Amino acid sequence: MAASRIVHLALKVDDLDYATKFYEQVFGFKQIKTEHKRQHTSRHLTDGHIDFTLVQYDNEDHEEALLSGPGPRLHHYGVSVDDQDEIAEKIRALGGEILSPPGSGALKFRAPDGTIAEIVKEGRYSIE
Helix, strand or coil, X not given: CCXXXXXXXXXXXXXXXXXXXXXXXXXXXXXXXXEEEXXXXXXXXXXXXXXXXXXXXXXXXXXXXXXXXXXCEEEEEEEEECCXXXXXXXXXXXXCEECCCCCCCEEEEECCCCCEEEEXXXXXXXXX
16 A cells, blocks of 8 residues: 655635735745646646645635635645545544545545645646
8 A cells, every 4th residue: 555645735815816925935846737626726837746736715704715714824734545435434433524525536524623625536647
């Protein structure tokens, strides 16, 4: 079994273009892609090692926007795993709550401490 590792961080931002400019100019992050789905725009950046995504919701009242709380903040992190079903069962057994429907490519969950994260198959956040 491959070791799990953090492969993705998502920040909820108020101004996507300003946040993009900040992370590009301050840290040298490079844009990979921008997409709109589920009532938010995601701009994927990378430092060459991790998918660092800036997320701006169409409406702050959207259910997914509220998962982590109101306003700009760390929204969630993603961990690559070999077997999502097996890990989802472990999450439930240890008091976590699965938030995404079964079969989701990125299976979001709330850890017992309240943190939002997701488990993904290796390669979902390829930076190439």
